[in-house]
Amino acid sequence: MAPTPELSPETLARHLAVLGPASGYCVAYSGGLDSTVLLHLMAALSAARELPLRAVHIHHGLQPQADAWAEHCRQQAAALGVDCLVLPVEVRRDSGEGLEAAARQARYAALASHLQSGEALLTAHHADDQAETVLLHLLRGSGPRGLAGMRAQRPLGRGRLLRPLLPWPRERLRAYGDTHALCWVEDPSNAHVAHDRNWLRHTLWPVLTQRWPDASRRVGRAAGEQAEAEALLRELAGEDLARHPPGPGLAVSVLARLSPARARNLVRHWLLMSGLRPPPRARLEQGLADLIRAGRDRQPVLTWPEGELRRYRDRIHRLPAGGPPPWPGPDREWDLRVPLVVPGVGVLRLVRADEGIAPSLIGAEGLSVGRRRRGERCQLAHDPGHRPLSKRFQEAGIPPWERDRVPILRRGEEVVAIANLGTAKRFTARPGYRLICEEHGPDGG
């Protein structure tokens, strides 16, 4: 393996160039050794190349020293000529995911919302952090996505998150800190070996590195291989997704033609695309086979803590845990002039069509949007007479759990249009407008 380059503003600049351009840089500055080194390097780089640079410190307010850390960060950054913004966050203690995870979530949410357009947030994760992450995933039984470790870059808010120190091990950062007589704070919670990561760092890692001094680089290389394998699997999933006929969800007939491993790969990536964490491997293996094999008239469900897969006729649908959110509140007035956001359901808008809602209705009084009513009927443009909405939804293949979430436009008590389905005969004109609803839950078509 080629040796790791020296840690200097110049080598960091070369690595940053590989990660792509940014309108400015913002260092996520905790006050610990790693981000202190990163800030020092970036301050030198910014002075030499006139790069816009600032720092942000998140004040979690969880430890007695939190105020002192924030003050320390302000002072150190000022000494380097860098503005440091201190952002207090509220960490939810009742989130059920543990205090550390809740703090991380609050931290990233605050960092993301303060990032300016095109700006890069820099965190100080290094090669040893990466090795720990990969080992933790290995011990959790993760697949290539977890074993690929942390990505060197990803989108965040209006900008991107970059981890430019990943090639360098902790000891190089420590040596840099000592050489430049940097001043940093020690978080006492880093020594608690009750946390898996700290146990790895303080107990396992010293033993491993006695035998393999460059263990973090070896693990990092393995992570790189996994990242490449994962990229290929994502490409394959993209090709398999393109084979599906249009419509919400995945077609069972297409999934059934793939090998079981390939079908699972497709489902995993399709879930990730909508922000749902896939089920554990064994659960997916058995559950997906059951969903594919079930008769067309059955409606099996695969549930796991983060989500659900439901079969309806020839399609498999992805849903958040507990099913889709219900229709939010009472009917809402809408005069059709600008798109209407229905939270948790989608965005309603009109699109020009050969036939549809009469233009004279735009801006009219008494229009509202709501969900279906018990026993409601209507006559769409080409219907011979009035028919129940429930029958119509069945015929259109709208899954039962979606039927109370389909937006219905009414004038007074009369149905004007059903989103994505059609316009009532009485309100139809040629040309007119179709009522469409986009981002209709995670399965929006």
Ligand SMILES: Nc1ncnc2c1ncn2[C@@H]1O[C@H](COP(=O)(O)OP(=O)(O)OP(=O)(O)O)[C@@H](O)[C@H]1O
């Ligand atoms: N309070 C903070 N304010 C600003 N940045 C922070 C803060 N805490 C951590 N960071 C940034 O995140 C990096 C990683 O920190 P740390 O290892 O403590 O977080 P983690 O939660 O274990 O990691 P991850 O970000 O992968 O969840 C730090 O080097 C620093 O850049």
